[in-house]
Amino acid sequence: MPRPRSLTPAQLASAALAVIDRDGLPALTMRAVAAELGTSPMALYRYVADRDELEALVVEEVLSTVDTAPAADGSWPDRVGVMVRRMRLAVGRHPAVVPLLPVHRHRSPTVLRWTEGVLGVLAEAGFVGTRRVVALRALLAYAVGAIQLEHLGPLSGPGTTTMAALPVGEFPHLAATAADARRVGPDEEFGGGLDVLLRGLAVDPD
Amino acid sequence: MPRPRSLTPAQLASAALAVIDRDGLPALTMRAVAAELGTSPMALYRYVADRDELEALVVEEVLSTVDTAPAADGSWPDRVGVMVRRMRLAVGRHPAVVPLLPVHRHRSPTVLRWTEGVLGVLAEAGFVGTRRVVALRALLAYAVGAIQLEHLGPLSGPGTTTMAALPVGEFPHLAATAADARRVGPDEEFGGGLDVLLRGLAVDPD
DNA sequence: ACCTGAACACCGTTCAAGT
């Protein structure tokens, strides 16, 4: 008589996420997740092939809350902007997983649906062929990079303080800009850059 | 009589980079770098406090080849574009270190000088205050994200093939766009997105 | 001062055994 499975992949994912949120990304080990679930480390290998697959499960768990339906209202740049902001918001709820995103992003079903939604808006806006490919990749690159900058080296962090204290003789612009940067919040930073990119897409020649 | 040091930080960095280039990033261990240098693992701790510091040394080694002098010729978007491409080229010579860049970027003296150079061009172009901060961060975010996409999930890779084979009923735009993506090379992808961003900066209102 | 070797407290994963 086959014994029923005692766990689901979703339980694995949320146990792993609980470990990361509580103790940080370095604490994510097969042993810690097993302890979180009250089983032995080897039991996890019934559900994932290896640690890499567990990480992919965590990434999908974080992204699964993103609304992937194409935004309905406003101009097409506004609608694309809404989609990009949705992704940022989901990641913002679990900032410790940020380093896992670039590595496992392409295996996430949610990212596939989200991409389909963004492409739908771009297609309606008249983007076709290579131009649509480049637009999508530029949006993805900005989203991935900006989310990482925000959490791995925020303007409010020590890096900015260090730069503000740099010798003005050697780093005149950097010292001045770092001082200004103290007054730019994360929403303004992310939204400002996104607006620049969307404006560039809007004036993009055929 | 104090025994002279037998190693320099630069030797550590290039030995570590040799290990990474030959055996991949997971092969970067204190033990492997020590073996590469013909010393004991513990000898490394005379030169770095821990593994984290060794990683920072590797990142600086990769970026140290970037020319940080402000580009001299052309319009300001062209000059900023040249600076961003220089950073991409340096990373392209050691793609395996890409995952280390976002984490250790802000500790690199070369990145400080590069940033000073970019800010110099932006300042000449009339960017001041918050607008200059947002422009710099948008360029950084794009560079960091696009370089990662290029090496962690390239358009020429299996991800694109998977997407091209998706059911057309559920993913009409994605399947079509993935087919188009096969014809976009990495230079065209990176340069195309960068041009979009620079165009957005050029039309940015005060 | 600088380097070494043994040891400690971890990892991911294999394997043979239990129910």
Add this chain to the structure above:
DNA sequence: ACCTGAACACCGTTCAAGT
């Protein structure tokens, strides 16, 4: 079928000892 425990081949790092 599914789960467990012991074991293996690794890690980074501490510590005491060598020259």
